[in-house]
Amino acid sequence: MQKQIDPWGSDEIKIDEKLLKEFGLKEIPENYLNTDHYLLKRKILLAHRDLDKIAQRIKNKQPFIQLTGIASSGPLHLGHKLDIDIFLMFRELGAISRFVISDIDAFVSRPDDKVPSMKEAKKYAADIVAHLLAFGVKKEEIYVQSQQKPSYFQLAFEASKKITENAFRATYGHVNPGKLSANILQYADILHLQLKENFGPMPSITCIGVEQDPHARICRDISRRLPYGFVQPSFAFFVHQTGLQKDMKMSASIKDSAIFLNDNPSDIKRKINRAFSGGRETIEEHKKLGGIPEVDKAYEILQLHHPDTKLVQETYTRYKSGEMSTGELKKICIEFLTETLSKHQVKVESFREIANEIAYGKK
């Protein structure tokens, strides 16, 4: 009989556990949020800071706020889809949800060769909004920073008075004016929904990567120093999708490192076929030793994105045992992505007009 294998208990998760300890975060226990959603089951969303308030609200069917965002510094790739999947999960769990497209943030915090102007940031923003709508985010749930109300901007500036130069430098290592601007906008994003004129003070959840925890801590600190009775925001942390090559981040700036949501079938096929695999040197060796799904990029995509948990688990087991070849695994991945993204892209086009209205304001 085969050794019991836990596909979610990989070495990578152990690295994250070390990280969690370092940052003082807690793991999200099973069934903590009253759901067995695959994002939790597969430990894609795996850690938190002060999530008890949200868990209680979900249990008691009381309202809470969710704020998630993407900076519009390039086209969306699969890594961004994780943010959106998590957003939709918390919405299902009852969150009053808002999704911010951070266009000002994208421009002020990125170098000019990446985002040369607000015009460029807004073009990306309009594209991202269309994708969000295609994924099922509602139009009233989306806002773009540069189209916000004055009270939002006022809050960003108020936040800037509540952080000292030394505290900022201690956290970020610099006091770069553009990046400082990006930060105070992020604080406003997370906190402004608790303003009386919006939904009033209540628990809120924002999901981010672990490396963004310093932002989270400063934001929680600032929330207490502002005179609006804010409940300290809660945060949950998700794993990052890695790049398609070995030891590489999935990044919009390195073209073949990522599957973009706009990629066509031949792009997908080429990129997955060239992606780093956990297969062995020869077919014989592969059958004998089994593949290594933990480092296989095609497998990672299925693990992070395929909604059918049974299929993902079987794939893991069959690949690990050597029964499934690298070619077969890549084929499953290519078919899954091609079908999912083709359907998605058709929807995206149908939302272009309304997306432009959200990004540029109604004419």
Next chain:
Amino acid sequence: MQKQIDPWGSDEIKIDEKLLKEFGLKEIPENYLNTDHYLLKRKILLAHRDLDKIAQRIKNKQPFIQLTGIASSGPLHLGHKLDIDIFLMFRELGAISRFVISDIDAFVSRPDDKVPSMKEAKKYAADIVAHLLAFGVKKEEIYVQSQQKPSYFQLAFEASKKITENAFRATYGHVNPGKLSANILQYADILHLQLKENFGPMPSITCIGVEQDPHARICRDISRRLPYGFVQPSFAFFVHQTGLQKDMKMSASIKDSAIFLNDNPSDIKRKINRAFSGGRETIEEHKKLGGIPEVDKAYEILQLHHPDTKLVQETYTRYKSGEMSTGELKKICIEFLTETLSKHQVKVESFREIANEIAYGKK
């Protein structure tokens, strides 16, 4: 015959000339702006940086922009009236004029014991707006930062990307986040009127105190780095009214240092009678040596605020010669202020409602 005396050629102006040289500013020549307004004649507005463009526009009756502002960190005093008088002068000269009440700036750049909250800053803002309206500033010429359009805030943030941490520190000696916020809002105030959606690129004039020239230079630098074709803004510099006591600034935080625009007749009388005077120890000595109008606070008020240049010149001559006693001079000043401010205060009350609408937004 008496020695020719030039009341505007005082020692204080010489100090300013030294300052001008240090800052690289130019003196405003006589008749430069096609007007013999007392603010220019008396060298109250006395220096400039790049004002030629404005002088040309005035001469050719072409449009130009004026932006002036007051931070709402306390009640208005006579020193602030200078800003308003200068504003009205440039409006008469043909400027498309806007007056900003900097409420966010006031909150983020002042310590909490001075401006503890935006609520407080807005209360001051509403009061200041009522005063502006009473002085004849039109309601459509006034805006409050916290009520501005998104494009204004976007511009402030864009400006933050165009200044480096080192340049900011070199100019201000710090990178205090709240003060940085105040600065980028000031850049947006001065520049946003040149946005296409407002009046489009054209020469603009902003009048400030000489010590604010570092802001002016950074703002001019930033204007060229933004992608909106801005004309570099011009600046003119005015003298500051000094405090009522010796060697003291006129400041909202030191109560008896200033005549506030809300002061009642008994306040005015008390403060002027206690103010530092240029009179001699005894009446005999005063008659023999003459008074020193250059250091006399009652005289300074007439010089800076009394619209009748002939009266001011005669007062100077008679006081200087010893013919006019300190008591007489103070009486002229008290009567002038009492009449001016009483009338003004009645008007202010009639503008309270509309001022609140401007400061808090229409309900």
